[in-house]
């Protein structure tokens with residue numbers, strides 16, 4: 001390689017390799033790498049989605065600290081992957097936007113472009129140098145092999161620090177958010193992007209430098225050199241296959257390009273199959289210290305440990321998904337590389353102009369490929385700033401969360417990286433609920449000309465960032481219940497208080513309003529609807545720990561359970577099978593045929609809100625007595641409800657009022673049994689109560705006076 005480094009500086013020689021021209025490989029490689037990454041980006045997005053949805057189904061935990069990989073157990077099978085991937089791509093494109101397929105592209109390009117530029121530069125020039133120096137200017141397999149190996153070593157050494165920083169940032173982000181939420185370690189759509197932001201690359205570089213020194217940046221370098229094997233196989237095989245296809249079809253035709261793309265794909269596939277395990281080992285070696293100790297110290301030690309702990313199979317985990325990404329990537333990358341190389345440039349002799357040339361080539365190539373729209377969109381995609389406009393909020397005496405925001409009443413917020421339902425701006429209209437730590441606002445989405453013209457009503461819940469993340473994680477873990485049992489969650493926003501503290505904001509579907517009546521006053525049919533929602537939540541593993549009236553939303557006789565701040569995982573599979581709606585008005589306290597009810601929690605809640613009112617009867621608020629022949633039915637009791645404890649100057653104890661209530665309703669029952677109709681009695685309620693009071697006071701020798709008219 002010493003020769004390779006010296007040769008270009010020595011100036012033009014008898015070979016056709018000129019210093020200026022060598023940059024073609026650099027530029028072509030960079031552009032090729034970039035295009036490859038753009039094409040592969042949707043597959044990366046799908047990979048993330050697959051992992052998180054898989055997580056939701058299986059409720060397994062992501063074990064990052066344990067083994068250092070970020071891989072969630074994959075469903076194996078190439079066919080399954082293809083079908084699933086196709087569906088997800090289609091859904092993301094239709095339901096979100098084409099842009100959503102290119103999330104996270106920016107950071108990828110930062111790593112990919114330098115790596116590819118260096119690799120193609122080193123290989124493309126290296127093979128000429130080696131051929132000229134050692135093989136009389138002729139290229140053969142041996143020359144390709146040596147050049148590819150040298151290029152691999154150069155690339156590995158130069159780019160290892162970039163990968164170390166990137167891997168650390170990812171590990172840190174995933175490690176952090178796995179500890180955030182009790183229900184959902186992978187609240188993939190809400191937590192990740194935000195937390196990843198909390199440590200930036202520069203902080204990470206300083207941290208590695210401080211804690212581990214320069215050597216920290218070269219962790220896993222030996223494994224990177226192992227990766228040289230893959231690059232070498234790939235390059236050598238590519239050159240070989242390219243020559244074969246070019247020879248059969250003649251130069252320059254369309255078939256040559258097809259052959260080239262096929263060669264690139266095939267070479268990558270073969271090379272991946274042979275060397276895939278090194279990816280696994282490389283990730284392990286870059287893992288940060290666990291409990292202050294390094295678990296994976298060297299190449300051989302790591303290989304042994306992984307095989308011993310997880311079996312040989314783990315070295316090929318996720319291979320099919322990997323191939324689905326790297327093969328199209330390689331095909332596009334080599335195609336672009338070759339295309340750029342064959343582009344007839346008039347290279348300016350002035351080296352200083354190289355920079356602008358590089359840029360103009362990148363632009364013209366991307367324009368020609370009609371991917372320019374995607375590239376330009378990445379900038380708007382990354383600026384996830386939202387605005388909450390509070391200026392229409394009516395004046396309120398009580399202070400609320402938003403008032404602490406740094407730029408209230410026009411607050412900018414960061415979105416968490418996911419596409420929210422509505423772009424850019426929300427108008428906050430009212431305060432629905434307000435406590436010292438949480439405020440719930442109603443808001444509408446500001447309509448945009450390119451929108452559908454509908455006004456979307458939303459609910460914003462402002463609380464601490466930590467709480468917002470936990471609650472969002474709980475919503476995420478129960479996607480299946482969203483819009484049916486619990487409101488839909490559209491996303492999470494993050495703002496800053498004036499004092500610099502963080503504030504989080506859940507953006508939720510607006511659904512009716514909180515239940516104002518106590519449960520026990522609801523008609524049985526409504527109790528049944530609410531309890532059936534509760535059972536549905538249980539079947540989905542959601543155990544709501546605050547099942548109370550303010551957390552029940554009602555809209556047109558439909559119900560939702562809200563506030564997932566205080567929930568837990570249902571400890572066992574819920575065995576509740578009784579459908580409340582099918583048992584309205586049943587008069588017997590009937591147990592299902594099976595042993596028990598299947599879930600004691602639901603049984604208790606149902607009894608608590610008085611769904612089965614057949615074995616007891618409510619005479620006063622919070623006063624129930626066993627049903628008997630001496631008392632009217634609950635329906636009749638409700639109709640005959642009147643004031644009890646009407647004596648002026650008498651202090652009635654709780655027991656006194658209960659005694660009076662029993663006497664009153666006993667008398668009502670007697671009247672009903674002696675031929676009086678309920679319709680007759682309802683207007684006489686106060687009068688009957690009056691007579692009962694007079695009798696009671698006489699028995700107790702207590703004076704009685706009342707404001708009711710009958711006394712006079």
Ligand SMILES: [Zn+2]
Pocket residue numbers: 538539570574575576598599600601602
């Ligand atoms: Zn249950």
